[in-house]
Amino acid sequence: MTTLVVALAVAALMLASIVGRPLLQRRRRKALLAAPASGAATAALAATRAWRRLPLGLRPRLEARVRVFLAEREFVGCGGLTVSARMQVEIASQACLLILNRSEHVFDQLRAILVYPDEFVVRDHVEEDGVVTERERVLSGQSWDTSRIILSWRDVREAGDGYNVVIHEFAHYLDHEEGAANGTPLQGDPRDYARWAQVLQHAYDDVERRARAGEETLLDPYATEDEAEFFAVASETFFELPRELKREHGELYAELARFYRLDPAAW
Numbered sequence: 001m002t003t004l005v006v007a008l009a010v011a012a013l014m015l016a017s018i019v020g021r022p023l024l025q026r027r028r029r030k031a032l033l034a035a036p037a038s039g040a041a042t043a044a045l046a047a048t049r050a051w052r053r054l055p056l057g058l059r060p061r062l063e064a065r066v067r068v069f070l071a072e073r074e075f076v077g078c079g080g081l082t083v084s085a086r087m088q089v090e091i092a093s094q095a096c097l098l099i100l101n102r103s104e105h106v107f108d109q110l111r112a113i114l115v116y117p118d119e120f121v122v123r124d125h126v127e128e129d130g131v132v133t134e135r136e137r138v139l140s141g142q143s144w145d146t147s148r149i150i151l152s153w154r155d156v157r158e159a160g161d162g163y164n165v166v167i168h169e170f171a172h173y174l175d176h177e178e179g180a181a182n183g184t185p186l187q188g189d190p191r192d193y194a195r196w197a198q199v200l201q202h203a204y205d206d207v208e209r210r211a212r213a214g215e216e217t218l219l220d221p222y223a224t225e226d227e228a229e230f231f232a233v234a235s236e237t238f239f240e241l242p243r244e245l246k247r248e249h250g251e252l253y254a255e256l257a258r259f260y261r262l263d264p265a266a267w
């Protein structure tokens with residue numbers, strides 16, 4: 001009997017925490033957004049790349065997303081770097097472009113953004129034919145798991161001309177949303193998957209063929225490392241060179257515009 005009571009109490013507590021958490025989160029976010037933003041925070045946001053290029057109508061939404069993002073996440077300076085409030089806003093504003101018109105819960109599990117001054121070294125293990133070897137890689141960013149993203153500040157600052165490490169790593173993060181990071185993020189409608197796969201594969205083959213032939217490609221040829229990299233690089237191009245992407249890969253642009261629910265070529 002006692003065991004049954006304890007089991008029921010535990011089940012009730014678990015249920016309360018599952019139901020109660022989103023409720024609490026909703027209340028916290030509502031209170032946060034009801035309070036006026038400080039002048040310094042507004043000025044810092046207005047100075048970001050993301051803000052400056054965004055149409056007026058989308059700015060209030062970016063501001064709301066950024067405020068929640070900053071309140072719920074921790075920025076950790078690595079390698080002696082101090083991550084200033086301005087740096088945090090710069091990173092948050094670019095990351096929030098990706099979820100501007102998507103669910104506000106996409107980054108819920110993300111706890112920390114680790115920022116190095118420059119590229120950083122990651123040691124991990126790879127297995128090939130049953131042989132495990134240690135490897136060392138120099139990276140500008142890494143979407144580590146669903147709780148952490150690592151960035152090189154120098155690369156954040158060097159965004160432009162199709163390159164954007166924040167968009168790249170956060171696109172990988174979105175790709176995790178469905179489970180495996182395989183270049184197919186969560187789609188709104190189950191019927192969208194087939195078209196997504198077809199359009200992205202077509203563009204992937206095109207970039208690969210052109211790169212092999214030594215031709216210039218709009219998308220960084222690194223995109224053809226695998227499907228996950230293709231989605232991340234295509235997202236960078238979508239936000240950084242939207243008009244060029246629309247012209248050169250119209251179907252890919254349309255798929256990404258549908259996925260992000262944004263039309264940056266019109267900004």
Ligand SMILES: [Zn+2]
Nearest residue numbers: 168172229232
């Ligand atoms: Zn990548």
